[in-house]
Amino acid sequence: MSRCATVCAVVLLAPLAARAEVTFSGFLQQNTAVNTVAANPDGRHYKWLEERAQLKLDATDGAWRLLAKGDLAYDHLGRHDKSELREGYVDYTAGNWDMRVGRQVITWGLGDLVFVNDVFPKDYEALFAGRPLEYLKRGVDAVKLGAYPEFANFELVLSPDFRESRMPDANRFHLYDPMPAVTNRETIGPGQGDAGLRIYRDVTGYDTALYLYRGFQRAPSMRPDSMTAPTKKISYFYPQLSVYGASVSGRAGDGVMSLEAAYYDSRQDRSGKDFAVPNSQTRLLAGYQIQPAEDLSLGLQYYAEAMSDYGAYLVTLPTGFPVDKRWSHTVTARLTHFFLHQTLRLSVYASYNASNGDHFVNPELRYSFTDKVWGAVGANFFGGKPSGQFGQLSHDDNVYVQVRYEF
Amino acid sequence: MKRWWIWMIAGLLPLQALALSGEEVMKKSQAAFLYPGKDFKARVVMKLINKDGQERVRELTMLRKNVGEPGGEQKYFMYFFQPADVKDMTFMTYKYPAKDDDRWMFIPAINMVKRIAAQDRRSSFVGSDFTYEDVSGRDIEDDTHAVEREEKIGSRDCIVVKSTPKGTDADFGYKLTWVDKANFLPIKEEQYDKKGTRYKLFTADEVADIQSIPTVVKRNMKNLQSGHRTEVAYLKTAYNLGIEDSLFSERFLRQPPRKWVD
Numbered sequence: 001m002s003r004c005a006t007v008c009a010v011v012l013l014a015p016l017a018a019r020a021e022v023t024f025s026g027f028l029q030q031n032t033a034v035n036t037v038a039a040n041p042d043g044r045h046y047k048w049l050e051e052r053a054q055l056k057l058d059a060t061d062g063a064w065r066l067l068a069k070g071d072l073a074y075d076h077l078g079r080h081d082k083s084e085l086r087e088g089y090v091d092y093t094a095g096n097w098d099m100r101v102g103r104q105v106i107t108w109g110l111g112d113l114v115f116v117n118d119v120f121p122k123d124y125e126a127l128f129a130g131r132p133l134e135y136l137k138r139g140v141d142a143v144k145l146g147a148y149p150e151f152a153n154f155e156l157v158l159s160p161d162f163r164e165s166r167m168p169d170a171n172r173f174h175l176y177d178p179m180p181a182v183t184n185r186e187t188i189g190p191g192q193g194d195a196g197l198r199i200y201r202d203v204t205g206y207d208t209a210l211y212l213y214r215g216f217q218r219a220p221s222m223r224p225d226s227m228t229a230p231t232k233k234i235s236y237f238y239p240q241l242s243v244y245g246a247s248v249s250g251r252a253g254d255g256v257m258s259l260e261a262a263y264y265d266s267r268q269d270r271s272g273k274d275f276a277v278p279n280s281q282t283r284l285l286a287g288y289q290i291q292p293a294e295d296l297s298l299g300l301q302y303y304a305e306a307m308s309d310y311g312a313y314l315v316t317l318p319t320g321f322p323v324d325k326r327w328s329h330t331v332t333a334r335l336t337h338f339f340l341h342q343t344l345r346l347s348v349y350a351s352y353n354a355s356n357g358d359h360f361v362n363p364e365l366r367y368s369f370t371d372k373v374w375g376a377v378g379a380n381f382f383g384g385k386p387s388g389q390f391g392q393l394s395h396d397d398n399v400y401v402q403v404r405y406e407f
Numbered sequence: 408m409k410r411w412w413i414w415m416i417a418g419l420l421p422l423q424a425l426a427l428s429g430e431e432v433m434k435k436s437q438a439a440f441l442y443p444g445k446d447f448k449a450r451v452v453m454k455l456i457n458k459d460g461q462e463r464v465r466e467l468t469m470l471r472k473n474v475g476e477p478g479g480e481q482k483y484f485m486y487f488f489q490p491a492d493v494k495d496m497t498f499m500t501y502k503y504p505a506k507d508d509d510r511w512m513f514i515p516a517i518n519m520v521k522r523i524a525a526q527d528r529r530s531s532f533v534g535s536d537f538t539y540e541d542v543s544g545r546d547i548e549d550d551t552h553a554v555e556r557e558e559k560i561g562s563r564d565c566i567v568v569k570s571t572p573k574g575t576d577a578d579f580g581y582k583l584t585w586v587d588k589a590n591f592l593p594i595k596e597e598q599y600d601k602k603g604t605r606y607k608l609f610t611a612d613e614v615a616d617i618q619s620i621p622t623v624v625k626r627n628m629k630n631l632q633s634g635h636r637t638e639v640a641y642l643k644t645a646y647n648l649g650i651e652d653s654l655f656s657e658r659f660l661r662q663p664p665r666k667w668v669d
Contacts, residue, residue: 021665025494060665093662107519134516148658200657205509207522207657251507255524289523294530297523341455341635342534343463371463371490406491 020061026054026407033130033400036379040396042171047129047398049076054086065091077172087139098146103139106157108198108211109285110247110258112334113349114303116283117211117245117262119196121218123166128173128380128393130400138163152201160193164238165218168393176392178321179224179231187236190216206250211262213243223276227318239277240267255290272309275316280308295338303330322387329354343368351390358384358391375403429552429568432586436568438477439591441544443620444646446472448667451641453535458634464489465533468668472650478504482655483543486668497660502543513660520657529578536607536628536637549573555583560595564588579606590614590621606632617644643669 033047040047052073059066067089073082089102109117113127113136126135142159168175194215201208220236245262262283269277282305289299307313310326317323332351338344348363364378379399384391427435453465466489474480483500487493494515501509507525514521528540550570558567565585572579580603585595592614598607613625622644629636653659654667 025491027491065665091662093664098658098662105518107517110521132516137517146658148653148656153656153658249522251509251525254507256522258522291524291527291530294527338534341457341463342531368463368490368492374492404492 020059020064020066022057022059025056025058027404028053028407029132029402029404031131031400031402033380033398035396035398037397038174038395040172041174044077044172046077047172047396048131048400050074050082063093065093067091085139096148100144100146101142103141104144105137105139106142106144106196107137108196108209109245110249110260110287111285111303112287112299112301112332113351114285114301114330114332116260116285116303117209117213117243117247119211119213119215119218119243121163121165125166125168125173128168128382128396130378130380130398130402132376132402132404138166152199155198155200157196157198158193159195159215162190162192162194162216162238164189164220167219168396172396173393174395176322176387178387179234182224182231182234184233185236186233187220190238190240203248206248208248209246211243211245211247213241213245215241217241217266217278221276221278239269241265242267245283252288253290255288258285258287258289260285260287272307272312273316275313275318275321279310279313282306282308295342297336299332299334299336301330301332303332304328322385325355327355330358353384353388353390356385356388356391358388360390372407373403373405375401377401427554427566429554429570430547432554432566432568432591433547433550433552433570433584434478435591436584436586436593437544437547439621440593440623442473442477442481443622444473444618446470446646446648446650448643448645448648448650449641450643451639453533453537454638455535456636456638463534465535467533470650470654470667472652472655478547480504481543482652484655484659484663484667486663495663497663499655499660500543501655505546505548508539508543511657511660518661520660535639536630536635537639541609541628549577557588558585560585563594565594592621592623606630615644618646620646 029052031052032049035045035047039045050073052071054069054071056069057067067087069086069088071084071086075082085103087103087105089100089104092099106120107118108120109115111118120140121138123135123138140159140163141161142157145156147154194213196211196213199210216238221239223235223237224231225233225235242265243262244265245260247258247260249256249258264281264283266278266280268274270280272279284304285301287299287301289297291297305328307326314323330351330353332349334347334349336345336347345366351360353359361381362378364376366374366376368374377400381397382390382393384394386392448468448470451467451469455463455465466487468486470484472482474482481502483502485498487496496515497513499511510523510525512521512523528545529538532539532542550572552568552570555567555569558565565587568584568586569581570584571581580599580601582596582598584593587594592611593609594611596609597605600606608629608631610627611623612627614621615624622641624641624644626639627636650667654664
């Protein structure tokens with residue numbers, strides 16, 4: 001529906017584009033990721049194997065701007081419907097306010113692959129299958145209003161139609177499933193929209209922000225129709241969620257420090273007694289980034305999650321389901337080193353959860369052959385607790401290649 | 408009769424006043440090179456050329472606004488056109504004298520504004536042979552400056568100033584700058600490593616009057632050890648455009664206004 005609205009908006013604004021300053025650009029890309037440990041659950045050996053073309057139209061006329069970015073891909077692993085409107089929006093910019101209407105990517109917060117206040121949808125499958133970083137984020141169909149009075153900046157995001165995060169496909173990834181015998185499954189969307197507000201400003205040289213979100217969990221929860229055997233059907237749903245958060249970042253010593261916190265108010269089950277709904281949660285992040293030498297940067301993060309109603313969680317958790325700890329502590333590190341006049345980049349990201357041993361390592365080497373052609377090789381290594389976010393993927397280690405020609 | 412020496416001193420005074428110290432020359436040079444106008448805009452085309460002649464192009468719009476007097480705080484805003492994989496990327500710097508810069512970067516791929524560690528100012532700017540310091544200036548107080556001699560470069564009368572870092576942490580031994588006596592622009596600069604070997608050479612290859620302000624519109628930095636060099640041309644150069652303070656903000660990092668970045 002809103003996708004249709006976006007397309008309609010694009011068509012209606014075509015005459016505007018006709019007299020505007022218009023640029024076309026895009027790329028052709030090959031992306032392959034091959035398993036190194038085990039075949040996929042569907043027996044295939046590739047996590048990803050596709051050719052992709054993107055075309056981007058960017059038209060500006062005075063205060064108006066139209067941007068449309070569409071992808072067409074050929075997937076060798078049997079997926080259909082591989083055309084996608086990545087982004088498609090119209091901007092209007094006035095003196096101290098502006099507006100963006102349509103499909104757009106929104107990123108909030110300060111984390112590096114750790115999300116505290118970034119409540120917008122992700123594509124975890126893209127992240128784990130060795131796709132380029134830009135595919136980590138999914139666009140939302142929304143109206144974004146910006147207001148910039150003297151004392152602070154406001155960004156209000158209203159989305160008429162909730163969009164979920166994309167989870168890894170069970171045909172391609174070995175996902176943990178507490179009830180593998182139940183094959184009758186359905187997913188129920190919230191059928192409503194969501195809203196977010198970010199307020200930000202500089203406070204004595206520090207970038208500070210407040211975040212409010214009212215909507216739904218982006219990752220689905222599962223509810224069996226009956227907890228006493230036989231369970232016939234499992235329903236996936238997106239529990240109601242509100243998030244209240246804040247962040248600050250600024251110079252500290254020789255580097256940049258970032259702090260972020262948020263309270264995840266699980267509105268659908270504030271008492272924590274419904275095992276199918278995630279407990280209310282506090283999320284904390286502290287990050288520090290330095291530049292120890294020329295063309296070398298190092299980013300460190302500590303990230304914690306704490307359940308609010310742990311007692312209720314333990315009491316209501318069905319037997320046989322994995323038990324999470326009240327606190328989850330994660331540390332991450334990213335090292336980025338440029339060589340050859342910044343045409344060659346080595347980056348390594350590593351994440352380790354001290355509470356359950358979950359870990360994820362992503363080394364990558366990327367080289368720009370020319371100003372238009374670049375290629376990257378990298379790997380994703382997972383491990384840890386069998387039910388953990390990364391532990392469940394321990395059979396999904398892969399190495400990947402990305403090659404892109406940009407025009 | 409015994410006052411002859413007074414007359415002699417008096418006669419020397421105007422000369423004393425005219426002869427600038429090394430530090431004064433470098434201050435005037437910094438003001439002429441990096442601070443002219445209230446604000447400044449240029450389309451910057453950088454060619455990174457290796458010793459085999461292979462070229463890479465970095466193209467950006469650079470906007471600069473002075474907050475105070477020459478030598479004081481400045482704000483920079485950069486928007487990248489080329490190469491394709493960094494198109495639409497923006498970069499913002501608040502530059503402070505005698506203090507680390509504040510820097511922000513907008514990464515369009517994930518639509519994120521990121522504050523980045525104030526890299527060593529001596530590190531490479533976008534992979535070129537220019538350092539951040541070469542682009543936006545080095546604090547005068549970081550070095551001692553001595554006038555070495557006067558010398559002609561082509562038809563230009565230049566003062567040659569030797570600048571030696573005060574601290575021991577600098578990555579170079581000293582540098583010589585040929586400052587044009589007429590407009591105080593640096594016409595040539597040689598950087599020497601700590602062993603005294605010349606390893607980098609800057610030349611101002613073309614100076615043009617832009618709104619009556621002498622401006623280096625073509626420059627070159629060559630690494631004499633690797634043979635790699637960077638040619639820079641400033642196109643569409645203009646001063647005193649009335650760039651608003653508000654441009655230097657997260658809002659416009661995310662949505663760079665067309666009127667400033669064309």
